[in-house]
Amino acid sequence: MNKNGRENGPTYMTKKCPECFTHLPLRVTSCHVCGQKVGDVDSRGMARKPVDWKAYLISVIAVAALSAFIWWAFF
Numbered sequence: 533m534n535k536n537g538r539e540n541g542p543t544y545m546t547k548k549c550p551e552c553f554t555h556l557p558l559r560v561t562s563c564h565v566c567g568q569k570v571g572d573v574d575s576r577g578m579a580r581k582p583v584d585w586k587a588y589l590i591s592v593i594a595v596a597a598l599s600a601f602i603w604w605a606f607f
Contacts, residue, residue, distance in 0.1 A: 554566070
């Protein structure tokens with residue numbers, strides 16, 4: 533219980549992989565079944581997907597390159 537008299541949220545002993553729904557220990561950072569990286573447990577007991585900044589950066593560079601090509605080819 534916290535100081536307001538309410539109980540804290542549920543405490544989980546395991547977390548579920550968001551890709552294959554395998555139960556994992558709380559300390560692991562990647563799923564041993566599917567190999568995906570997993571984050572901390574959320575309020576529903578599922579592991580959060582970490583943000584893939586590398587993929588976002590590559591997609592921004594690809595859009596910029598496509599825009600530059602279109603500008604060069606048609607204008």
